[in-house]
Amino acid sequence: MSKSAFHNKKILVTGHTGFKGAWLSLWLEMLGARLAGLALDPRTEKDVFVLSGIGQRMQDHRGDIRDLDAVLQIFEAEQPEIVFHLAAQPLVLDGYQDPAGTFATNTQGTAHILEAIRQTPSVQAAVMVTTDKCYENKEWVYGYRETDPMGGRDPYSASKGAAELVIASYRRSFFSKENSPAIASARAGNVIGGGDWSDYRLVPDIIRAVENGETLEIRSPKAVRPWQHVLEPLGGYLLLAEKLLESRQQFAEGWNFGPLPQGVYAVGKIADAFFEYFRQRSENSEGVTRSHPLTITGWRDVSDPNQPHEAGLLMLDISKAIQLLGWKPVLDFNETVHFTADWYARYAREDVHTLCQEQIKTYQELWKSRNEN
Secondary structure (H helix, E strand, O other), X not given: OOHHXXXXXXXXXXXXXXXXXXXXXXXHHHOOOEEEEEEOXXXXXXXXXHXXXXXXXXXXXXXXXOOHHHHHHHHHHHOOOEEEEOOOOOOHHXXXXXXXXXXXXXXXXXXXXXXXXXOOOOXXXXXXXXXXXXXXXXXXXXXXXXXXXXXXXOHHHXXXXXXXXXXXXXXXXXXXXXXXXXXXXXXXXXXXXXXXXXXXXXXXXXXXXXXHOOOEEEOOOOOXXXXXXXXXXXXXXXXXXXXXXXXXXXXXXXXXXXXXHHXXXXXXXXXXXXXXXXXXXXXXXXXXXXXXXXXXXXXXXXXXXXXOOOOOEOOEOOHHHHHHHOOOOXXXXXXXXXXXXXXXXXXXXOOHHHHHHHHHHHHHHHHHHHHHO
């Protein structure tokens, strides 16, 4: 990802108050972009968006992407050159609790962003972020390719599959000419990293258990997921946006960003790795917070055959991004765990903006060294 590609560019990030959106905004700030964001309020006062103060370094618009008029007004005011669309209802279980709201946000909301792009001549490129769960999941043992059918059994997954169809429809109907805005979609796996406090997510649940000295309850410890640090797909989104600016329609299609096959692990193994990291810190008297020492109690299986359905096996084929974009994952399993756990071990006693910048810089250095070799 080239700094010159984004320096002084006007960039709008939807969902900038969320976990991935905040990290992307922090990275774009370091690349010299002129930033604006459109999102709902952050969920907690401990979110990376709040603790990093990134909202004070950009045009921070609060609004709902389900409101087309509000979206159009912000696009009109900001006149972005590049759009990263990350605003979403991001949780499978919340999709079961509010299916209509999930479809309204993830599917209709995506259509609203595309419509705003259509009506805003300044936009040159957009990366529309969906999820690996947009595919019709057959629970098979090989990764899904970008040409595999969209689908989704649960409302969240189906809403993202439907969003991909909306993106493809707008691309073919309105953005197919060479001088049109270049619209690509990006599908990433299970993303972890510092500053995520969402409910029903493994790493935030692990950190809460560690900080509170509680035993973690895991619903599906044998479920296999394509785990990756948040900076991995974000690096892919940035590289994709750069390619869209350079070549426009050549890269205007769907792209998978996930780990290599050796980065696919069961939920229980991830939990074990995090608890071992904090156990070692506790033995060295290095707590997660200053308020109390760590109490590492581990996890227990609370699987329920009657719980809402979640995929048991899900992997992505990333060969297209490797071969055509020149993107590939940088961090191995242990580094992914360390990057994430280290953030949570330090956030309470350090400046979070500086901590995030440090991790981004380290990642960029690893990216450069490992892609040159």
